[in-house]
Amino acid sequence: MEESLILKNISKHISLDNQEISYFLSLLKERKVAKKEPVLKQQQICKEISFVESGILRAFYSDSAGKESTVMFAVGDWWITDMFCFVHQKPAMLNIEALEDSVILQLQKDSLDELYFKIPKFERFFRIMMQNAYIREQLRVIENLSLSAEERYDNFLQKYPLAAQRITQKQIASYLGVTPEFLSTMKNNRQKSSYS
Template identity: 65%
Template structure:
């Protein structure tokens, strides 16, 4: 395991001494996922929160007709889980798939709870991560309600240029709540 990336991610919000770093790293499990493999499938108990060391992931919901709606993407230096189910240790509502070969550091729920007790500053770290995620999702909901698909696509490209290069157009369309065909029309209009 190369701990540098996750320690740099943590250092954005809290400072750890060497013992705290060592203890934190001892709780992580490194896992490699091949492209198209699943980290989590709907119905499984969501036991981990995952740090992306390398690769790209997406979480998505599949409705009863089999239609997939992308909830979020995660690239290097991001965290991903089915948060509601992780916190409550319930069956997952979401699926998490590796879009490309990915290297993940996983932290189990019981280890996170232990971490909060032994190194309380981690409560601050994960609070900030969860607040940022909540704000991002709130803004996304408001944009979905108030902006056109074309406006949302342009915002996506500006905000996540690296993701737009790594994922399929149909996955971006799914994230935006439009059909791939409609996204193709938007892209064709943009290039004129």
Template identity: 70%
Template sequence: MIYNLILENITKHISLDQEEIHYFTSCLKQKKVSKKEFILKGEQTCKYINFVHSGILRAYYLDKEGKQSTIMFAVTDWWITDMFCFINDQPAMLTIEAVEESIIFQLSKDDLDSLYIKTPKFERFFRIIFQNAYIREQLRTIQNLSLTAEERYNSFINKYPQVVKQVTQKQIASYLGITPEFLSTIRSNKHKINVSFDKIS
């Protein structure tokens, strides 16, 4: 069943009966996106929160000089949107694109509001999702202030090993706030250390 994964995601936090499941799935818009296809572009109205059924998406901020700063990645079983703009019905500050061919489910702000009314327990579910996203970004901000680039890279690959396998070095560097060249140096040094340990073993 195409909805199995998203329903498993939902039922981690709330329980739904068959009528509630039917109403929830009727609100979803399934979309297949090609590699490098945009889900959302900066300045567009942010109409949807997206659940990744398969594939991987990337959200980034594009400055006036054309520099991309990756804000987050979303792999299978994750949610992603431009949160501020989605909640407040504002033009998007972020661009979201598919890193690889992906299948997503989209839930509009209007349908989300209807869910809250018809099935109030969804307020609990999305409160948990939104507060977890806030916690994740707070911890990331603290890491950016307190850890070296190498420590941030090690933390990233330990926390998100599935992401490392699916995105480019340039995209990881953009997420960490360093140049691809500097990331290459970090990875090279890490490889040398690992080789040295192997020789000792």
């Protein structure tokens, strides 16, 4: 298990002694996920929150007609879950899948509750993480309401600079709320104008 990345992530907000580190690491389960393999499926009880050690995960909603809407991508050093369903132990509303071979560290809901009890400073860590996630999602909703598709694409490139080259145009389009054809036309127009 590559411990340094997750410990660096934790240390952004809290400090742990060696005993606390050992206990925290003992609660994590490493999982290797192959490309296109699901981590979570809609209607499955969401039991884990996952930390991405390497690779890329995608969370998306699939409607009854099979249309997919991407909610988020998670690259190395990011956490991902269906938060509402994880917290309330409900059937998942989202699918989470690997977009490439990935390694994740998973923490079960009951282990997280135990962690809060035994090392209360983890409540601070996850509170900050959830606040940041809420802020990100609120800003994204406002962007979707107020920005053009091109501006949303620019923001996507800033938010996921390393992943943009590794994600399909179809998946990027579903994140932006446009069709793949529209995204392709927009990118072609940008390239033409940059050559002018």
